[in-house]
């Protein structure tokens with residue numbers, strides 16, 4: 473069986489730092505959000521500190537990985553995610569021909585939305601923190617944005633986890649994010665327009 | 671073959687929608703939730719009925735009906751100590767009001783039952799120099815103040831029931847202050863002592879920069 477390289481080390485570290493940070497913030501955020509959890513856990517001030525500083529650490533870690541890692545490779549990947557070919561649009565509309573490159577159109581959308589949610593979580597979280605200290609940063613809608621992102625990002629995450637862990641045809645992709653390589657025949661079948669030599 | 675830059679388009683449009691929602695999110699949300707108002711009884715739009723539990727200490731006060739007491743004192747002629755039974759024996763009053771948090775969330779149609787503060791004042795008889803009321807929470811160091819006039823508004827109450835059930839621990843069991851026209855941080859939970867004093871001072875959140883007179887929609891940087 474031949475394997476081909478799918479994700480660089482930088483890309484994998486970035487992905488897993490993002491995932492770990494998200495789950496930490498999700499867990500602490502839910503304790504802040506759900507009355508039953510809040511009552512069981514107690515100690516809101518500590519949970520709040522973990523959540524806030526965890527958010528800062530999460531974003532800082534992502535920036536550091538991007539800066540210290542393979543920047544050129546990341547930029548190239550970003551360009552791949554940015555560009556939608558005719559095939560990509562056909563794929564979204566379930567029309568042929570729709571052979572996909574290294575990323576299919578769904579993966580591209582997932583990546584763009586995830587990045588946007590990250591920025592918005594960070595902005596609204598910083599505003600929640602600053603608004604508690606200064607009325608100039610206090611907006612009645614900040615908490616609604618932060619909560620809305622919780623629901624939006626969970627919806628995206630459920631779809632992502634289903635395809636990456638459960639769905640038989642696609643779950644081989646998880647190997648690419650863990651070890652960096654995937655089976656060559658799988659790559660050909662799912663991403664026929666991906667030039668695996670580069 | 672030509673490619674379209676939809677990736678950055680999706681990214682930028684989502685960020686723009688999110689940031690601009692700081693201006694319209696709240697009113698959009700209240701339209702949605704009032705349009706679905708009837709449905710909410712069956713499928714809650716938000717978990718926990720929309721409440722967030724804000725606390726400032728590392729654990730919540732525990733209510734023990736056997737030992738619990740409410741002291742009412744300070745600048746009064748006849749200081750008073752009530753146990754839970756005596757509190758429940760006072761004249762009961764009910765109201766249905768919207769609860770407003772200063773961070774922007776609200777909970778509509780909360781049913782409160784409890785005692786009017788003015789009924790307590792009639793019993794302890796404030797001295798002429800009393801101009802304000804201090805509410806001490808069992809959650810140390812939470813404390814807050816109302817002017818005597820604010821505390822004497824007709825709908826200010828000490829609530830011991832919420833939505834037909836004894837006040838749950840996380841909402842301040844056994845009693846919390848309810849002053850619906852002011853933001854939640856004035857609605858002190860776990861009230862354990864009420865003292866008549868000369869004038870209002872800064873409570874817990876006011877020491878951190880929030881307004882003493884926390885009128886909903888007319889304070890803390892909001893105007894509506």
Ligand code: HEM
Pocket residue numbers: 494497498500501502504505520523524526527528530531590593594595596597598600601604615618619622625722
């Ligand atoms: C990116 C950095 C983030 C920062 C700086 C941040 C910051 C904050 C702050 C300051 C609060 C307010 C706490 C309070 O005063 O009660 C908060 C609440 C919350 N956060 Fe975050 N957060 C971030 C990311 C996230 C993420 C990724 C999630 C979920 C996946 C999340 C979920 C929540 C929830 C559910 C609440 C409670 C909101 C409410 O009370 O309605 N946060 N966050």
